[in-house]
Amino acid sequence: MHKVKRPGQWRAFLSMTYYALRAQTRNPATFAFGFIFPVVFITVFGLIGNTPQNYTIGIPNTSVSNNPITKTLTGQSFIRVEQGSREYLEGQLRVGKIASIISVSRSSQNPPRYSVSLVTTRANPQQSAAVTTIISSVVDKANLALSAVKNPPITLSQQEVAGRQFRYIDFVLPGMIGFSLLSTAIFGVIFGFVFLKKALVFKRMFATPTKPLTILLSQGASRLIIVLVQTLLILVIGVLAFKFYLPQGLITFLEILFLSAFGLAALMGFVLLIAGFAQDENCASPLANLVTLPQFLLSGVFFPTDSFPKWVQPIANNLPLSYFNLAVRKITTEGGTLADTWPYLLGLAAWGIVMYLLAAKTFKWE
């Protein structure tokens, strides 16, 4: 004989989402992890990526100044020249500050003969190799010109295919979105959740007719909004300040937002597993680091997973954050469509489902 008006869940959901969001925006940790860190990172990496590759060569004071070799070399925009005594330059060479020392001497014959001596080091093997190639090609060309060879037996023709210049920002920005997504999800949500649990905030909510699922969904929705704003912020700074490339403009932009929402939904599995299991911050902290650290290092946030040894790659390529990074790079740097990302979305979903199932078994509200 008790007919009461069943309370609707909708008003509760909207209100709790709004106030959870309100609470988060007043929380300095959310602000730091969610907004300040990504902006600082993206600015730093954006600036790194803008510096073109340079080679520094040393020319000792004893080298003759007026000769066709150094003249051609110093005319190149990517060559920087450092002058000084031979001892000084050798010191610089040994510590890898300059790629090689090039010294030219001239005989007193007429026409003069030149001899070029090149000193390289193992301190900086890639730069040395590159500079050696550049210098020998300059020497070869100069030889041909001076020997008056008009018609060499081998000719080289070069053709450039239209393409975008690959810049580091185009690689690192998708990684930064993933990185921020994971840190917000793990550090922001887990610690927030464990606190609310410990402070009996959730328990007090259960004393109302609002359903636990509504409470959980409103928590999820408020975090989702934070993550989308964060992705938006990174993208806007990337596009405006560092000319991050969006192959299809607004469509790619929206696709990245979709991927972020999808990624968060999958990562929430980890979050619920840890937050539901951990009784306090001390317990949550090592678990959170266990999940995040390997992913920050291995999932291709800052450099491609190809650079890892062969045996690490199967691990590195199958982490949830790797799937996210690969999916975003598929539609940005690789210019693919959202449909092309399905293997990665499948991988993310698989992780998510496993984690949600585990969380459902171990989750405790208290």
Add this chain to the structure above:
Amino acid sequence: MAKKATNKEKKNIIEVNNLIKKFGDFTAVNDISFHVQEGEIFGILGPNGAGKTTTLETIETLQKPTSGTILVDGIDAKRHPDDIKQRIGVQLQSTSFYPELKLTELLKMFAAMYDTEVNPTEMLEKVQLGDKAGSFVNKLSGGQKQRFSIATTLVNKPIVIFLDEPTTGLDPQARLNLWQMIREINNTGVTIVLTTHYMEEAEQLCDRLAIMDSGKIVATGTPRELIENLLKTGFKKEIVRKDASLEDVFLHLTGKELRDA
């Protein structure tokens, strides 16, 4: 104080029968039965660990009973927990609110959780926190926190409110002030169930009491009845006459009256 102590016509708003609550091997509540009458202030008195909080939380439907039945306003707690939640107000032992939300925001959120709306300023004025509308819970004093916590129990116009050790840790003024507030709420027709381990509180504030120990209810009745029952057994309080107190020692040594710090 004895305004309705002997009113037998009141209906039972809460009926607990043979309630058992176990956590694993541990029996927190061991086969208790009692009832609470409509409109009274009912106290559960007992030492720490007696099972007071578990009893309260089981009636509040925050915990599921291992066995036994609980009826709140005639509604079965096992079958319709949400209908019970809709009609009761709950204060937990510790302040259990978002630290980043203002008092008015918290009240609005709680109202939405009952699918209703409130005037937060009016509610805060009712508990003498009208000037704290923009404050955060952590900035309140102990007594203010408890008053706010009670305000949140009232957003859904409940017929019963449950207060778990509402005055623990409060100074004497704050305690008296809270008693006054609890009586005022009670006078508007709201039944009140509270737990305490303060004898004075049980005697002064509660219309009826259940005394709990080790998961059992060892006695129920009005404070007067309980005292009379004890006296009937021939109990005599041991009266100790002290020839001097520590204060006398102190004054003798320092030669000064204790002053209000």
